[in-house]
Amino acid sequence: MNRLITFLAAGLLLLFLSSLTLFTVDERYSAVVFQFSEAKRIISKPGIYFKVPFVQEVRRFDRRIQTIDESQPARIQTIEKMNVLADSYIKWQIVDVEKFYKAVGLDDRKATDRLRNTVNNMLRDEFGKRTVQDVISGKREEVMKQVSKVADTDAANLGVKVLDIRLKRVELEAGTLNSVYERMQSERKTEANRLRAEGAAQADKIKADADKQREVLLADAYNKAQKLKGEGDARAAAISAAAYGANPEFYAFYKSMDAYRESFAKKSDVMVLEPSGEFFKYMKNPRAGGGK
Template sequence: MSGRNMTFILAAVLLLFLASNSLFVIKETERAVMLKFGEVVNPNIQPGLHFKIPFVNNVRKFDGRVLTVDSQPERFFTQEKKALIVDSYAKFKVADTSKFYTATNGDESRAMGLLSQRINDGLRNQVAVRTIQEVVSGERDQLMEDIATQLNKVALTELGVEVVDVRVKQIDLPPDVSDSVYRRMNAEREKEAREHRSQGQELAEGIRAAADREVTVIEANAYRDAQQIRGEGDARATAIYASAFGQDPEFYSFTRSLKAYQDAFGDKGDILLLQPDSDFFRYLKGPDGGK
């Protein structure tokens, strides 16, 4: 191989090396800063293909997506000086690349550690001015909103990151007090249950007594009405019978005698001892009744 060809090859390799160290690509999901001997000269490199001076400029890339920092559970004291174990997390993203690099040297784990400390400080301050009821349920949403607002200002100023959201995953009582709190809550619930049960029994007795009284009144009224209707019916029937029999007393006497004969001679074993001229045999002597 000639010296000229060797020179050409060496030049091509040198150009390729320079090109590989001069060109770089920033993705849509990345943020980057350009350094010149360690000093930030371009704090916000846009996505795309860019050029740098080899051995002079250096490019540091960061994840531009929303990241999650999961803080360790911490013990905080409420307004009543009651201890709570609060487990929280936050969502953040790099907003100021220059400040982020200066504060964390571009280390995401360091940024998460610093942000986690500030989250715990914010939670400690917010929990300290609220009661347990307010922290757990009453003002929990307001608590998260206040922490996110305050933390975002501090994080943006000190770390160059924007806090998107802060959430509490779990709130527990410390193990040393959870048992006593559980026993107290259980006793309170049992007391409340007994009160409700006694009130229910009292109400049931009142309803049962009112129902029995109403049943007695209804039965008495029904019996009174039945007797009245029955008396009116008997009176009306008697009047009808009297009116009917009064039209022909002889026919009534005849039918009554036939009924008496039927009842008297219905059983062959019956024996009657009567005078022959007894009025019982009146209609046996003739259809006119022996007249």
């Protein structure tokens, strides 16, 4: 019985000593072995390791991807002096435990605070160069690309890698919504007036061009008509001259008949003439043109 108790006591003592001298590191963590607050060993591979009991202690650092998620959105001002609320998150991971420990010690919050401040400062800088439209939709990807670049450079000094930075939402403050709506309405009205003015100017231009073409066409038609009329008159004169030259008596008789027809075309027409005048000579004598 005494031997059993002694054996059990020895086993318990061995377990106790093992717990003081042995420790494990799994694949999720890296470990730093401290001796009197001085880092003696850095362990990055998983396994079972020894330490000096009561003299050395082990601190584990999580190597998994971690998230900094803002509890409250940051209040940021754009180039138009309008305040927006930017809600973002940061994905980061420890890649160099030694550098991380030297930079922030045993307080992980120093690393998260530094990353948060770096990202918020960069967002303020980038938003301050752009309009509300740009940061809400137009150039958000460009903004986040620049923020990620600077944040990752700063994080490298901590032994940390920034894997992703995203804006979950960007909203206008309630106090600035009315001014934004008013500005949008003003811009739309200005654009509408500009389009109307351009349309009116274009319409005037088209009308002026149409009027010009109309005048050109009318002038061209008038010239052609006058030309045709001149040609017709010349041809008629030639025909008349030819007819007169062929038989002057008949020509004179024919012209007199035309004159009679035109003169007596209407019953209401009244003419006062001397019966012995030249106008009636062919009525008195159809051969008057011959003189005998």
